[in-house]
Amino acid sequence: AQSVAQPEDQVNVAEGNPLTVKCTYSVSGNPYLFWYVQYPNRGLQFLLKYITGDNLVKGSYGFEAEFNKSQTSFHLKKPSALVSDSALYFCAVRDGNSGTYKYIFGTGTRLKVLA
Amino acid sequence: GAVVSQHPSWVICKSGTSVKIECRSLDFQATTMFWYRQFPKQSLMLMATSNEGSKATYEQGVEKDKFLINHASLTLSTLTVTSAHPEDSSFYICSPSPWGETQYFGPGTRLLVL
Numbered sequence: 001a002q003s004v005a006q007p008e009d010q011v012n013v014a015e016g017n018p019l020t021v022k023c024t025y026s027v028s029g030n031p032y033l034f035w036y037v038q039y040p041n042r043g044l045q046f047l048l049k050y051i052t053g054d055n056l057v058k059g060s061y062g063f064e065a066e067f068n069k070s071q072t073s074f075h076l077k078k079p080s081a082l083v084s085d086s087a088l089y090f091c092a093v094r095d096g097n098s099g100t101y102k103y104i105f106g107t108g109t110r111l112k113v114l115a
Numbered sequence: 116g117a118v119v120s121q122h123p124s125w126v127i128c129k130s131g132t133s134v135k136i137e138c139r140s141l142d143f144q145a146t147t148m149f150w151y152r153q154f155p156k157q158s159l160m161l162m163a164t165s166n167e168g169s170k171a172t173y174e175q176g177v178e179k180d181k182f183l184i185n186h187a188s189l190t191l192s193t194l195t196v197t198s199a200h201p202e203d204s205s206f207y208i209c210s211p212s213p214w215g216e217t218q219y220f221g222p223g224t225r226l227l228v229l
Contacts, residue, residue, distance in 0.1 A: 101147055102161065
């Protein structure tokens with residue numbers, strides 16, 4: 001069965017500091033991994049994805065994520081946080097061998113960037 | 116690209132009435148449509164999956180007669196909450212899926228049932 005874990009409900013970071021939002025996954029087949037961001041009362045916005053290839057994936061707004069197969073992790077990172085990055089972040093996984101587009105979402109991590 | 120609209124964005128209704136939510140993919144065709152609901156401070160829970168022209172497949176615990184899904188075209192899907200009750204109050208998000216790996220999400224509809 002597929003699952004996604006985001007171990008931190010909230011992450012606080014000072015503006016200008018690097019940030020990391022953690023995600024680990026479990027999938028029986030090929031993992032397709034995604035990060036989305038949600039602002040209050042809005043839908044999810046796509047940030048980046050890993051399907052295959054380079055383990056370091058670069059996405060929107062300066063975010064990046066590293067796929068680590070041995071640790072089954074896909075942590076989201078940004079070198080220098082902005083106050084405007086404060087939002088709810090969701091990690092999601094899909095089994096690339098399943099033949100469906102069904103995603104499993106993590107419980108979300110609220111990022112708070114302090115000025 | 117990948118613009119998704121949902122209407123209405125907010126709806127307040129009386130208990131027992133029905134509410135229809137529209138989801139449109141404006142610049143792509145969606146062969147598959149996902150409908151999610153999100154309770155405050157919780158993750159997205161998949162309610163159902165539909166393919167254009169076919170009946171929707173509902174997740175366990177989701178009443179198909181209560182949450183009617185119509186995916187009549189490749190750019191339009193509707194979710195109707197029938198005989199709404201206060202416990203149906205939630206944030207409903209559609210996700211049209213074009214051919215490819217990435218899902219795109221609508222801006223969501225907040226439903227409040229009084």
